[in-house]
Amino acid sequence: MRTRTMIAALIYFPLNAVIFGAGAIAVLSIPFPADMIKYLLPLAIVAALVLTAPLAWYLAPKLRLRGGRYSGLFR
Numbered sequence: 001m002r003t004r005t006m007i008a009a010l011i012y013f014p015l016n017a018v019i020f021g022a023g024a025i026a027v028l029s030i031p032f033p034a035d036m037i038k039y040l041l042p043l044a045i046v047a048a049l050v051l052t053a054p055l056a057w058y059l060a061p062k063l064r065l066r067g068g069r070y071s072g073l074f075r
Contacts, residue, residue, distance in 0.1 A: 015056050
């Protein structure tokens with residue numbers, strides 16, 4: 001398995017929790033009618049699941065150690 005895939009899989013669930021939390025706060029803080037919230041909250045869950053995968057794939061290379069302070073540590 002490639003390093004990028006492993007890092008993306010590692011950050012997928014915490015990133016999903018953050019995106020879902022932001023979506024849930026947005027849905028619950030705006031005064032919608034009660035019948036709309038039962039559709040908007042599952043929509044926020046699905047949107048978080050869908051948006052997390054490309055975002056984790058994008059962030060994974062940025063989390064790798066590149067020539068920094070500990071660059072000679074893992075040779």
